[in-house]
Amino acid sequence: MFENLSSRLQQVVKTLRGHARLTEDNIADAMREVRMALLEADVALPVVKEFIGQVKERAQGREVLQSLTPGQAVIQVVHEELTKLMGQQNSGLNLSTTPPAIILMAGLQGSGKTTTSAKLARLLKADKKKVLLASADVYRPAAIEQLKTLAKSLEVDCFDSNATQKPSDIAIQALDFAKRHFYDVLIFDTAGRLGIDEAMMAEIKQLHEYLQPIETLFVVDAMQGQDAVNTARAFGETLPLTGVVLTKLDGDARGGAALSVRHVTGKPIKFIGVSEKVDGIELFHPERMASRVLGMGDVLSLIEQAQKNVDLDEARKLADKVKSGKGFDLEDFKAQMQQMRKMGGMGALMDKMPAQVAGMAGQMNGEAGDKAMRRIEGIINSMTPLERRKPELIKATRKRRIAAGAGVQVQEVNRLLNQFEEVQKMMKMFSKGGMGKMMRAMQGRFPGMR
């Protein structure tokens, strides 16, 4: 029914924009929408109530009412409050202590502690730190095995504990081992536990006393519901938490739990998990997240992602060709599409674009777009190198051969050739007229865009 938090809020924003003057009524309407959207995004009710209260108060204040564009001003307030709720600028891990700096992981079952431990180890290793992983999860079968396997794949050392030991013994021994072997960092993974499980909570409290960690990270599943407040409170009361890691943000949950946990513990969200692979961890940026929630786009993340994934030389070569409008052939067309796919495909790209751009792309369906791109790649792969360089060579017989090779209809080959011709034209336009002209021309000429 409701797409997600950003589309809901965008809707609100749209209606607000339409009003030249704000009345108490339409503010109340808007706030009800915001409330529903936040609840639908699993932000805990008490947090929602407080948030709405604050926004409302400011929205009725003078700064908004006297503004020339009160609708905009309200959005500004929502954005500011949302950023405030998500926490201030993120400082990353604090490791400034006598080594080994100890990081203790805590959280519910299945929240992603072990995976996150490995991801952190990888980050720190890249920072030239000597890292030791240790697991005290003696309850879940093969949990220690899991951490050992991950450590091995990362080429990070893992303390050799086993399921017959007591967690407290593991803590003492691992700490001793880390000291004797001059490790910079000890990442200590623990078993998942429920906040109401008093025996288990006592256990982790004891572990904390033994280890005296400089960082105690609370790992939270981004999909968690209303109960996030209770869990966070239970852990926050037992342990002096220093930060939160939000996992599984690559799913489509809007991560309302982040707001709840942050609100209850008052601790910064330090990292977010964005993939199940070991490199899937990012620093948390509150203002970016707030922007994304509000549909203002996460362009910064997009740029970072592009830098990480795109082969720069390749990109430069392509850009030159585009600029000159000459020599852009099907091979380049394919390369361009492959780069797009490397960045997570159309869907992922559009997710990070500002709402206006995503809206302009129209009813673009990310999934269908990706599929179309793969088909096009298949067709191009069925061409000879000469044909790719000189598409004008492709006439009826060649078309039939290509279609058979790619397993598509001849019509699709035709469509691709037409599309390519359009793109070529666009490139020429671009070299003459610049971006604006190109954007106008682009509509309807990309696979998946209609």
Added chain:
Amino acid sequence: MFDFFKKDKTPPAPAVELEKAAPVQPQVPTQDKPTLSWTERLKRGLAKTRSQLGNQLASLFGGGKIDEDVYEELETILLTSDVGIAATLALLEQIRTRVRRQNLNDTTQLREALKQSLLELLAPLEKPLDTSTGQPFVIMLAGVNGAGKTTTIGKLANLFQAQGKSVLIAAGDTFRAAAREQLQAWGERNNVHVVAQESGDPAAVIFDAVNSARARGIDIVLADTAGRLPTQLNLMEEIRKVQRVIDKALPGAPHEVLLVLDANTGQNAVTQVKAFDDALKVTGLVLSKLDGTAKGGVIAAIAQSRPIPIRYIGVGESIDDLRQFKASEFIDALFE
């Protein structure tokens, strides 16, 4: 502003502690404690749910006039139990109608009305799993990362064995580190054969397992799969392939596609059900980790948007803490 959370801290739910003492002894599955009746167990598992929802309701249904404040309070309770906006509004509407029609005027009667509405919503989901329609009966498990698939498989194996059926487990999670070892450990404890391969293709592992089960005349095959988020389209494609390959090994299989949901999940559970159902045609749900503070209210949201039978619920950490879902008992336990 958190006052209604504070309220339920006063009763410290002693029953829960009892049960929790068990998993502290490492590696010992705790079947040695006396078997309690199902209702007892569910009640204990749901103790926290009850103290959360129940206490609020008790104070709410304590008698008095039904007015707008009562409805608003009711809405708050349902929302904080993860019931979700749509289901909450629908339930409230129903209760209002009931109140009007039956001329209810006391809040104590409101309790029955709410119970009745919840029952109407949840009763259709109460359809136990019938494993007699296939030989071997192949059950494929799916779910997001960390939902509890592998643990649920262990519990299911135990359950079917207790019914005198032979069970075989296919370690289809070839992605996560040590997922295979986790299952093998479960298999050893339960004396169940686990089919696993060094690495490779999940479809191939399960294909082998199904063939091996046919050859040995095994009754039930439990096929594990790696956790995946519905947004990972390639992985959703992969699991569809697994399903197709199982059908090749044994036409008509998998007979049951179980989606495991973490009871802690919020409204995303609804999205998960839809996505997995669209990809696989899910035939049953398992709600895991219902022994925490999570209220499982998301069941109501699911019942409304995609009514798929809930086969089992997990109400504790020990191996026999997986039970059949019974709507009335579930609701009764909530209102205890």
